[in-house]
Amino acid sequence: MAGITPFFVNGANAKxxxxxxxxxxxxxxSYSIVVNHAAPKILGMYEATTVEPLSYDITGSFTVIRYxxxxxxxxxxxxxxxxxxxxxxxxxTLGPQDTITNTIxxxxxxxxxxxxxxxxxxxxxxxxxxxxxxxxxxxxxxxVARIRNCRLTRSDFKLxxxxxxxxxxxxxxTYVDEDSFVADMSGVGQQxxx
Numbered sequence: 001m002a003g004i005t006p007f008f009v010n011g012a013n014a015k016x017x018x019x020x021x022x023x024x025x026x027x028x029x030s031y032s033i034v035v036n037h038a039a040p041k042i043l044g045m046y047e048a049t050t051v052e053p054l055s056y057d058i059t060g061s062f063t064v065i066r067y068x069x070x071x072x073x074x075x076x077x078x079x080x081x082x083x084x085x086x087x088x089x090x091x092x093t094l095g096p097q098d099t100i101t102n103t104i105x106x107x108x109x110x111x112x113x114x115x116x117x118x119x120x121x122x123x124x125x126x127x128x129x130x131x132x133x134x135x136x137x138x139x140x141x142x143x144v145a146r147i148r149n150c151r152l153t154r155s156d157f158k159l160x161x162x163x164x165x166x167x168x169x170x171x172x173x174t175y176v177d178e179d180s181f182v183a184d185m186s187g188v189g190q191q192x193x194x
Contacts, residue, residue, distance in 0.1 A: 150172070
């Protein structure tokens, strides 16, 4: 493979956006698409003649290295991180009020991810998108995956004595699109007003 430009997606060349904002210092992201199936049995037959899909479920998680508010301000000491939000990177900053400047542009919606953990907003919380982009060898950005209509379901904060603080979020979503396919709606339901 000598002389071939690397083209694999990896943590060094991938950018992850939540609510159309680049997620600073994301250490890992994973998601699973699970299609549950069942084999209907017919009276008088012991074997199934078909295996039918029952549901389409998306779950996943991502972990960020936390930094505090003021890390990107002019009055902070030492070398400042490039393009980070002055508000820090807690989940409460991943809404439209965020001021992160290194966005990729396009896609996403204005959902507020922090509403997933505020009981006051449970009934009216808005879903959000997570997108993964790869920086190509030519410097262009290419979409890899889009996880649509997410809600956060769990948050784990971890701080060890001689390490940095990390926060892991688990989520559930309705669709996953990848660069090779788009997941389409299977039908029309009452929840969609049709």
